[in-house]
Amino acid sequence: MAKSALITGITGQDGLYLSELLHSKGYRVVGLVRGQNNPKAARLEESHPFVQIVSGNLLDLSSLMRAMTFAAPDEVYNLGAVSYVAYSWQNARLTSDVTGTGVLNMLEAVRLFQDTTGKSVRYYQASSSEMFGKVQEVPQRESTLLWPRSPYGVAKVFGHYMTINYRESYGMHASSGILFNHESPRRGVEFVTRKVSRAVARISLGLQDSITLGNLDARRDWGFAGDYVRAMWLMLQQDQPDDYVISTGETHSIRELLDLSFSVIGIEDWSSLVHVDPRFFRPAEVDLLIGDSSKASSVLGWSPEVSFEDLVTMMVNADIALESKKLPGNPS
Structure with missing residues (x-):
């Protein structure tokens, strides 16, 4: 049977590229969209008609549980976040809630779904190079000390370590991609x-x-978003979950x-x-910011194109x- 994937943040550039990649591989793709009558949902239906849309909010665990039941996913890609760094200083609390606590809610929804159904789910967390902030090592790799310099970076650190905690505490197949800046024609005009x-x-x-x-x-270490979503998928195809820096090294x-x-x-x-x-x-x-993605190269066989x-x-x-x-x- 075809695999099923649930993607949060599906209307962003990464979500769009990832949904296309998964669809090309025969997945059933379910996208979580926040709120009712969201104009982004209408645009998604038009541009990506193969995506099944489910309503949900990273701040509402019950809605995430409903989304998990609807999608019955083999893989969950948590890309949803308040992702504009400059905005995070203006709205530090909202950024912390969505980008930080939202990860905890999504992890908990996956854990409860697994416990209830007995189905194994693989989880991807979108971590960020902004976690390195005041860099303590050049280039930055998976073991580099995190020193975030924005509310966004701090929230991403919370989500990153929570993902590790769920992996180690509950044996979840939960991996984080520490993605350096990745861009595309689909990037928001505020970036x-x-x-x-x-x-x-x-x-x-x-x-x-x-x-x-x-x-x-x-x-910055800038790469193409289409290359980076391929790394996300590769992480969830590994026997063992882990964390990987994804970057160009330039x-x-x-x-x-x-x-x-x-x-x-x-x-x-x-x-x-x-x-x-x-x-x-x-x-x-x-x-x-410059990343060392040698681990992704050797373990995943990934490199930017x-x-x-x-x-x-x-x-x-x-x-x-x-x-x-x-x-x-x-x-x-």
Whole structure:
């Protein structure tokens, strides 16, 4: 019989790519969507008609239990979170509840479902490189001390250790992917990579004049989301659960991101088109994140396939195509 998978956070970029991957492998895919009349659910039904949608909320254990009963999953991928780091300082409590306590609720729902039905469920937790924060080791690996520098990072640490605790306390097949920054044309426009690709596209089309950013010297290890969801799936195919850093092993600055993005539209000197505003600086900056994914390579056989250059080009071109529809005379 075909496997069944339950995905929280399915309307985000990772959820969309993961659902496509699982569907291609013959899974029954169930997606948890929060609230009634959620506009994201309607868009999901249109773009991914193979996904069965179930209503639920990571803050409501009873709704998660109902979702588990409906999905009867072989695998659960907990991707749901308040995931915009800058927002987490403005709403630290909500971020902590959803991104932290939500993990505990999902783990408990899986445990209770297993105890009630006797069915074995494999669980994936979306951990984050933001947990490393004030980095204590370069590059960062699974054993690196966690030192989060944002409410989001703190909440992710809670979820990460809770996943380990359930694995060790209850023998659950629970694995965490410590994913470094991963992007795509499906990334939200509030994230810096998409903010840049969208602005560059609009500048090329004459729809805006400039872009305003924060710290141009911050460096990140950026990969393609489509590559990273493949690692999630591979983790749950292993005999033993474990934690894995997923990264490219390369680091690039915001300036490099701008160089590549503007080069796609033939602009070499972007200095007059980019403004720096201190309002966009983080209260506690994470300056250098770069991951060591050698464990994932050796155990999972995973490696990234899309380069940083190809990723940036993909995103700018996708936004040019999207923004072109807004020009007069073009169909919407």
